[in-house]
Amino acid sequence: MKVGFLSVERQTVDMREAKIALFDNGHSAEMFMTVNADGIDFALTQMRAVCDAIVIDGNTVAFYDTYKDTLSLRPDHFDLDGKLHSVTREVTAEFLNDKFMPILNSKIKKRYAVMVFKTYGKSVTELQAMLKEYMNKKSKVQFGFFPEFLECEVHARCATNIAQDEMNIISSRLDGILGSCTYAYERVGIAERVAEMLKEEGLKLKIAESFTGGALGASFTALAGASEFLVEDVVTYSVTSKQKRLGVPLEVIAEKGAVSGDTAYSMAFGLMSSGDCDMAIATTGNAGPSAQSGAVGLCYIALGITSEKRIAVFKYMFDGDRACNIDSGVKNALFLLYGSLVAFKQKKSSQSAKAADAQ
Numbered sequence: 001m002k003v004g005f006l007s008v009e010r011q012t013v014d015m016r017e018a019k020i021a022l023f024d025n026g027h028s029a030e031m032f033m034t035v036n037a038d039g040i041d042f043a044l045t046q047m048r049a050v051c052d053a054i055v056i057d058g059n060t061v062a063f064y065d066t067y068k069d070t071l072s073l074r075p076d077h078f079d080l081d082g083k084l085h086s087v088t089r090e091v092t093a094e095f096l097n098d099k100f101m102p103i104l105n106s107k108i109k110k111r112y113a114v115m116v117f118k119t120y121g122k123s124v125t126e127l128q129a130m131l132k133e134y135m136n137k138k139s140k141v142q143f144g145f146f147p148e149f150l151e152c153e154v155h156a157r158c159a160t161n162i163a164q165d166e167m168n169i170i171s172s173r174l175d176g177i178l179g180s181c182t183y184a185y186e187r188v189g190i191a192e193r194v195a196e197m198l199k200e201e202g203l204k205l206k207i208a209e210s211f212t213g214g215a216l217g218a219s220f221t222a223l224a225g226a227s228e229f230l231v232e233d234v235v236t237y238s239v240t241s242k243q244k245r246l247g248v249p250l251e252v253i254a255e256k257g258a259v260s261g262d263t264a265y266s267m268a269f270g271l272m273s274s275g276d277c278d279m280a281i282a283t284t285g286n287a288g289p290s291a292q293s294g295a296v297g298l299c300y301i302a303l304g305i306t307s308e309k310r311i312a313v314f315k316y317m318f319d320g321d322r323a324c325n326i327d328s329g330v331k332n333a334l335f336l337l338y339g340s341l342v343a344f345k346q347k348k349s350s351q352s353a354k355a356a357d358a359q
Contacts (some may be wrong), residue, residue, distance in 0.1 A: 001104060002284045004031035004051035010057040013091035016146055021096045023144035023155055024114045025105055037062035048280055053084035053104055057091045077103055110159055115171055118184040119152040120335055121216030124152055130177050139172060150331045165175040183338050190334045191219040197341040198229035203278040204273040207233040208246055211285040219330060231277050257293045259284050261313040264302035267310045272304050281337060283329050288322045300327050303336050
């Protein structure tokens with residue numbers, strides 16, 4: 001069914017989450033409109049011409065006052081001319097999933113099973129190209145692509161009346177296509193996934209931040225149980241702090257600059273020198289809006305693996321505003337950690353297999 005969201009004076013609906021919830025249940029979000037009280041009747045008329053169901057949020061008092069003659073009892077849900085209307089002051093996840101969706105689903109017979117792929121490093125266009133054999137009207141799988149800042153959450157929807165064997169084949173094939181760029185098969189963020197992997201492997205992490213200003217560490221400390229893997233997160237914003245706290249040689253900063261691969265390397269080395277971590281990651285860059293040296297958006301991230309006595313440095317050039325550049329630095333650092341943890345697990349598994357063969 002086609003659903004519209006009419007917000008009166010203030011929008012409370014998370015459009016992305018609404019689109020996901022509707023897609024997973026076989027529906028679609030067709031319209032989002034925000035109007036003042038005097039525009040309610042006109043907007044609702046427009047929506048009713050397109051949508052099968054309408055959610056009204058925000059100033060619900062103004063909505064009911066507009067239709068006081070026909071909605072004197074102020075119902076939360078009502079049908080009018082075959083259209084479902086639901087009224088709520090705030091469109092929360094609880095409202096969508098526990099109140100609105102059951103009523104909407106009662107009007108259709110079909111039910112769906114959904115597979116989730118949390119992907120990174122691929123655009124929607126690239127993902128659609130990868131899935132081209134399924135991107136047609138006759139396919140038994142429908143896809144929803146929900147991009148969000150360097151990631152794209154892909155939902156694959158199949159009707160539940162498909163035979164289980166066929167469903168298993170589809171699931172296996174989709175995993176084969178998307179697995180290389182998927183970091184999770186459930187609705188978790190990249191920080192949460194990295195944290196899970198660090199805890200699973202019993203690894204300790206240290207962080208040093210300059211331009212990200214503690215945002216990388218905050219993505220972990222926002223999660224319960226961060227103390228199990230996070231040793232420390234230091235914000236060495238100044239040159240003096242980098243030198244005194246991490247031992248970055250002053251000549252490195254003088255010759256290469258505070259924003260350089262050499263400085264990032266030295267920051268990670270300083271973290272690892274105490275020998276109490278398995279992984280270390282350091283960020284330095286120019287978030288903007290101006291830069292004392294180098295270009296705005298230039299960033300270096302150094303990732304160190306203690307067991308391998310190796311530090312790799314990665315260079316990035318971001319093109320957003322200050323907040324966006326910091327977010328880009330954090331996300332890319334998290335994806336570097338994720339990739340390194342995947343490689344660690346693969347190496348560990350390979351070593352275990354060789355040891356078993358040797359016996």
